Amino acid sequence: xxxxxxxxxxxxxxxxxxxxxLALAVLAPLFISTLFTLIYFFKGDKLIAPGTNGFATxxxxxxxxxxxxxFPFYIILLAVLIHNVEHKASSLKDLFSFPVSRFNTYLSxxxxxxxxxxxxxxLYFGFSVFGAWVVSLKFPELVSLNLPVMLFFAKKIxxxxxxxxxxxxxxxxxxxxxxxxxxxxxIGMVGFISGMVLVRGWKYVHFHPYVQGYLSYDxxxxxxxxxxxxxxxxxxxxxxILFVAGYLLWCKRRIV
Amino acid sequence: xxxxxxxETRHLSFAIxxxxxxxxxxxxxxxxxxxxxLGPNGAGKTTLIRVLLNLYQTKHxxxxxFGEDVTKNRLSVLKRLGxxxxxxxxxxxxxxxxxxxIAQSYYGTTKSSIDEVLETVGMTYARKRLxxxxxxxxxxxxxxxxxLIHNPELLILDEPTNGLDPNGIKEIRELLIKLNTEKGITIxxxxxxxxxxxxxxxxxxxxxxxxxxxxxxxxxxxxxxxKRLELKVGDVTRAKQLLQTQGITAIHNNNSTLExxxxxxxxxxxxxxxxxxxxxxVYKLNYHEHNLEDVFMxxxxxxx
Numbered sequence: 101x102x103x104x105x106x107x108x109x110x111x112x113x114x115x116x117x118x119x120x121x122l123a124l125a126v127l128a129p130l131f132i133s134t135l136f137t138l139i140y141f142f143k144g145d146k147l148i149a150p151g152t153n154g155f156a157t158x159x160x161x162x163x164x165x166x167x168x169x170x171f172p173f174y175i176i177l178l179a180v181l182i183h184n185v186e187h188k189a190s191s192l193k194d195l196f197s198f199p200v201s202r203f204n205t206y207l208s209x210x211x212x213x214x215x216x217x218x219x220x221x222x223l224y225f226g227f228s229v230f231g232a233w234v235v236s237l238k239f240p241e242l243v244s245l246n247l248p249v250m251l252f253f254a255k256k257i258x259x260x261x262x263x264x265x266x267x268x269x270x271x272x273x274x275x276x277x278x279x280x281x282x283x284x285x286x287i288g289m290v291g292f293i294s295g296m297v298l299v300r301g302w303k304y305v306h307f308h309p310y311v312q313g314y315l316s317y318d319x320x321x322x323x324x325x326x327x328x329x330x331x332x333x334x335x336x337x338x339x340x341i342l343f344v345a346g347y348l349l350w351c352k353r354r355i356v
Numbered sequence: 357x358x359x360x361x362x363x364e365t366r367h368l369s370f371a372i373x374x375x376x377x378x379x380x381x382x383x384x385x386x387x388x389x390x391x392x393x394l395g396p397n398g399a400g401k402t403t404l405i406r407v408l409l410n411l412y413q414t415k416h417x418x419x420x421x422f423g424e425d426v427t428k429n430r431l432s433v434l435k436r437l438g439x440x441x442x443x444x445x446x447x448x449x450x451x452x453x454x455x456x457x458i459a460q461s462y463y464g465t466t467k468s469s470i471d472e473v474l475e476t477v478g479m480t481y482a483r484k485r486l487x488x489x490x491x492x493x494x495x496x497x498x499x500x501x502x503x504l505i506h507n508p509e510l511l512i513l514d515e516p517t518n519g520l521d522p523n524g525i526k527e528i529r530e531l532l533i534k535l536n537t538e539k540g541i542t543i544x545x546x547x548x549x550x551x552x553x554x555x556x557x558x559x560x561x562x563x564x565x566x567x568x569x570x571x572x573x574x575x576x577x578x579x580x581x582x583k584r585l586e587l588k589v590g591d592v593t594r595a596k597q598l599l600q601t602q603g604i605t606a607i608h609n610n611n612s613t614l615e616x617x618x619x620x621x622x623x624x625x626x627x628x629x630x631x632x633x634x635x636x637x638v639y640k641l642n643y644h645e646h647n648l649e650d651v652f653m654x655x656x657x658x659x660x
Contacts, residue, residue, distance in 0.1 A: 111461050118449045191445040194502075197409045198462040199434040354372075354412075 108200060108208035116212060121181035125216040128174050129224035136162040137231030144239045154243035158232050159253045160321070166224070167260040168314035172267055172295075174220065176288030179271035180281050182213055187279040192353065206350045210343070213272060221257055228253070256320055259328065263316035265335040266309040267291070269342035276346055276353075306330060309338070362387040362510050362542045363408065364420040370407055377403045379566040385544055385559070390536040392557035392574075393546040396656060400566040401546040402442060405514045408544075409439055421510070435463070437510040438503030443518065444495035448488030452479060452498045455487055456505060463506035473501040477531065493524035500531065511535065513545045517552060525549075529556050554648040564656045574648070583645045585624055587614045590637030598634050599627070612639070621645075 116122050140147060140158050147161075148154040186192055195205055229250060236243040270291070275284040288310075295310035302308075306315055306326045316331035318324035363385035370378040377400050385391045395401045406412045407419060410430045419426045421433045446455045456470045474480045477497040487495065496516060503511055516532075517525045533556050535541045547553055553560060554574065561571040570577055589595040592612055599606045599616065604627070606616040618624065624643050631638050 107461050107464070111458050114454060114457060114461075115447060115450070117454070185447065185449075189445050189447050190443075191447065193406070193409075193411055193441050194439075194445045196411055197434060197439050197441070198459070199431045200462055201431065 104200065104204055105207065108204045109211050112208045112212045113215075115185055116182075116216070119181065119185055121178060121185065121216060124174070124178055124181060125220045126223060128170070129220050129227050132166050132170050133162065133224060133227030133231045136165075136228070137234055140231075140235045140243075141238055144235055144242060148239070148242045150242065153249065154239065155232055155236070155245055156249045156252075158235060158243065159228055159249065162228050162231075163253065163256055163260070164317060167317040168311075171260060171264055171313050172288075172292050172310055175217075175264060175268050176271050176285060176292070178213070178216060179268065179275040179288075180284050182209065182216070182272075183275040183279075183284075184281060202351050203347065206347050209276075210272070213268070217261065217268070221261055225254055225257055256317065259320055259332070260313045260317055263312040263331040263335050265339035266312055266342070269339045269346070270309055273342055273346045273349065277349060307334070360386050361420075362422060363391075363544060365404075365407075366418050366420070368404075368407065368414065368418045370403060370412060370414055372403075377566050378407070381563070381566070381568045383561055383568055383571060385542065385561075387542050388536075388540060389559040390532065390543045390557045391545070391559045391561065392553035393544060393561045393563065394548065394550065394553055394652060395546070395563035396548060399563045401548075401563060402514055404563065405439075405441060405512055405544075405546060408512060409434070409437075409441070411441075435506070436508060437512055438506070438508035439511070440496075440499050440503050440513045440516055442514050444492075444499035446487045446495055446498060446502075449486065451484050451486055452490065452494075452501075453483040455498060456502055459502040459505045465506050469505050469507075473504045476504060476535075477501045478527075492519050493521070493527070496520065496524070496528065500528070504535070507539075509542065511541055511543045511545075513543065515547055516545060517547065517549060525552060532556055550648045550652055560648075562652065562655055569655045577648070577651055583618050583620065583643065585616050585618045585627065586640075586642035586644065587616070587627070587631075587638065588612050588640035588642075589614065589631065590639070594634075595631055595636045598631060598636065602630065618643075 136158065144154070148157050186195065196202065229245070232243060233245055236245060271284060271288055274287050278284055291310040295305070295308045298305045298308055299311050299314065305311060312331055312335055315324055315326065316328060319326055319328040319331060361384045363383065365381050365383045368378055368381040368383075369376065381404065383404075393401055393404070403412065407414055408421065408426065410426050410433075414427065416425060416427050422436055424433055426433050447458075453470060453474070456473065460467065460470055471480070474483055477500055479494065479497050479501060482490065482494060487498065490498070500513070500516065503513070513532075517528050520528065529552060532543055532545065536543050545557070557574060559572065560574050560577050562569050562577075586609075587595065587606070589612060592608055592614060595614060596606050596608060599614075604616055606614040609615050618627070621643055624641055628638055628641055
């Protein structure tokens with residue numbers, strides 16, 4: 101049984117060779133980190149106040165943008181690209197007629213999503229720290245690398261990732277349900293834009309799935325009114341419910 | 357169930373929404389046969405194949421493969437068969453070999469099985485090429501290789517020659533005959549290409565409007581719809597009476613023509629001799645042997 105799961109995961113990894121999903125997992129963190137590195141490399145002296153921790157400022161600004169705008173987009177696109185590999189090849193009828201359980205195939209899709217997102221986050225951490233080091237070469241008096249800031253940065257990334265479980269599950273579910281790219285992407289955009297509008301003043305916006313990363317980052321920095329635990333618990337429960345719903349959908353899926 | 361049957365359906369009915377696709381289908385495919393499953397477009401061929409593969413779920417005790425109920429033993433049944441449904445569904449961004457590695461891993465066979473099936477389908481030379489750069493014929497071959505990778509006892513193929521040029525069709529036909537005769541694989545192949553089925557199959561099933569209208573050997577099918585003789589004679593009434601005394605029923609078509617069923621071509625000569633000896637002038641004899649197309653048209657039109 102366990103061997104079968106590993107086999108399925110191994111197969112999924114092979115399937116994502118040379119795909120846009122894999123390219124996205126590498127290029128997205130590279131893009132955002134490079135962008136901030138360039139900004140601070142050329143304008144660091146104007147953006148970092150003397151006497152403050154420039155290293156922390158750079159990483160915080162980077163993650164603040166990443167958690168509010170970049171990460172939701174990344175999740176929306178990644179979920180579409182993961183499922184598009186099967187939709188494009190119309191391969192579900194083949195997948196479901198291999199001697200392997202549907203739960204196995206469903207779980208392996210999630211494992212791939214988790215692997216790709218983890219890879220991105222690790223790369224994001226690495227590229228961001230490397231970028232900060234590059235900036236420190238130009239402004240040694242403003243930016244200096246230190247381990248506690250780095251570890252706190254890693255913790256913040258992990259919290260934003262957990263707070264994005266709900267949006268990940270929603271996008272996974274809609275990408276699984278609809279085989280075209282437009283509908284899941286459109287749903288993601290509607291969710292994202294409505295979140296960005298509602299975050300300006302709606303009382304219950306902390307339940308909106310598409311701003312969880314953004315608000316949890318605020319809570320982590322001590323800016324928000326809602327506790328960090330709310331985001332972690334709400335996302336975990338929401339994820340479990342949608343994971344089960346996605347499995348039921350996967351099992352009931354009619355092959356056309 | 358018949359011990360010899362590798363596929364059996366029992367009074368199988370299946371509907372999608374309010375549309376009844378399969379109606380009381382009781383199919384029996386003998387082990388070792390090359391079974392052609394014929395039917396016009398929309399007759400229910402692909403639906404039946406999807407039911408056999410458990411892609412569409414049906415009630416228990418209606419579909420048996422290798423003597424096992426598919427709904428209860430899905431995984432063990434799927435391990436023993438290879439399949440190709442409608443069109444090759446391969447990952448275009450992977451090479452032919454990588455696509456086969458997926459099947460090889462799912463079936464848990466050795467890596468050398470990839471080399472073997474590539475050799476069988478004649479695709480070794482293109483194994484490292486991306487599938488999106490393959491022609492349709494090459495994709496079909498890789499898809500068939502995928503179905504063969506675990507040395508299955510049964511191959512279920514849905515329209516494997518669809519979209520192929522005459523050369524490609526011939527190659528697939530020869531491959532299937534080879535797999536059936538040399539490796540002893542039972543092959544269930546659906547098609548609407550009658551000539552192809554006639555050339556390669558030992559057994560035939562004919563589905564029309566969701567109903568199985570015939571199943572048996574190819575010979576039984578053509579015999580069941582006997583050869584016909586058209587006779588142009590001088591005295592139609594007398595000729596008809598004379599034939600009646602010999603136990604042959606003739607139909608009076610028009611003024612001077614009779615039409616009758618006969619068993620073989622030799623009977624044409626004896627009928628001619630008999631009528632001439634009895635003083636009936638015979639002007640024209642037109643022997644017509646039904647091919648599969650005639651039978652197919654007859655059976656599908658009757659049921660329309």
